[in-house]
Amino acid sequence: MAKKGNGKPSKEKKSEKIVPEIIELPPPPPPPSQGEFICIHIGQAGIQVGTACWELFCLEHGINLDGTICQLKTNSTSMFSLSQADTYVPRALLVDTEPTVIDTIKTGNYQKLFPNQNMINDKENAASNYAAGFYGIGKKLSSAVMNQLSCLAENCNALQGIALFRSTGGGTGSGMSSRIINDIKDMYPSKTIIDFNICTSSEMSPIIVEPYNTALGTCQDLDSVKCSFLFDNKTLYNICGFKLDIPKPTYRNINNVIALVTSGITSSLRFEGSMMNNLSELLTNLIPYPRLHFPLITHVPISNNAQNISSASTQLAALSFDHNYQMTKIDSKLGKYLSICMMYRGNLTPTDINTAIAFAQREHTIPVTKNINSPLFKFGLCYLPPLTVPSSGIVAATRTVTNFSNNTAIKQYWINLMKNYNKLLSKRVFVHHFTGEGMEEEMFSKTTESISKLIAEYEEIENL
Ligand SMILES: Nc1nc2c(ncn2[C@@H]2O[C@H](COP(=O)(O)OP(=O)(O)OP(=O)(O)O)[C@@H](O)[C@H]2O)c(=O)[nH]1
């Protein structure tokens, strides 16, 4: 047994230097080759859809819901940052004018995933009023959002873009988002802004003035947003009913479907080693005319039964044009394809995909639209197969395709919206609520003009 000292410090001990222990830390992951994306989730729908997305992203990247690593799959730093405590933090802001939705996050399963400083709210909602979101309470809050956004942006090596998640039906999702998009355009003019938008569903809308909010917001953002992915709640309810056998779908159910599709769209952004891993590049091909930036989206397969799904690449290519899997129900055959983008996931090679697309075209399982003049086909490939959150009831297929195509038939969505908008406006329904928040009344007629021009632009291309 070693003899203990007599309590007095020895001469030798006095001169002994304290050598700091060197702990070898693992090297930080290299910056993502595809650059970083920051997400801003705005308003109730934006935040609730956002949490469903981040739950799935965490699962796919092997990250626990407290940000610790479970089994990290690849370099995941394009949409997550690595904290000093070695936890993964979503590059995301949760923003709302009122506190209840964010308070639920702060006390629920995600409380450790999103740092407090990335959750920003005020005390009162925008009362389903675009003008309150743009001029009133939303304007007041926007500087806090921009300050925190600049902190997240400084932490990026090569910020590629910013993705917004919101519903333009709500006052915060429409008005406050437009305010923030304006501010982003001023502060980061060269960055790509993409928009995941839960859009007004005329038959299901719980808010009378949703057509105002959606039209005013869209008109304001038209020249700033690069691409807007529209999700229609009514269509999503039907997908949950018919494909997942859920008789009375909740927001949670439909948000799981949105998360699955968003995962497909963003897979090339999030995973290294994919083909076409630059979403901005894909979007440049997808959107030849900047204002016509509302692709039709389908995702296949979506099923609750593993036996019902095929992994044959040809069948998936054909199925990805089936309107039963579309996120907004519009008849694509009535329009003209400008470009088609297919994001494949799973164990496939580029040759497999080229063969599948050529086969599907030859056999006419890809529908021919009127006036079709060889739309531009692009595909991306992420070798990692997709996953699904077990509680979603959606089977994790070994191969999936997310198809986002620029088709002029989407003009029908705007035609339907403007019908409802003009019906309200002709009776001046709640107009005073909007002007009362500081919006000029002529914004209503300017919006009619702007969306009519958008519809005419689609028609012009269709008739080329
Ligand atoms: N898919 C989906 N839609 C939602 C969800 N929550 C609300 N919505 C839809 O979003 C629209 C209303 O927007 P909200 O997000 O509630 O509004 P907000 O942005 O919070 O704005 P204000 O409450 O007016 O300040 C309605 O069409 C709702 O059906 C959700 O979790 N998922």
Ligand SMILES: [Mg+2]
């Ligand atoms: Mg709200």
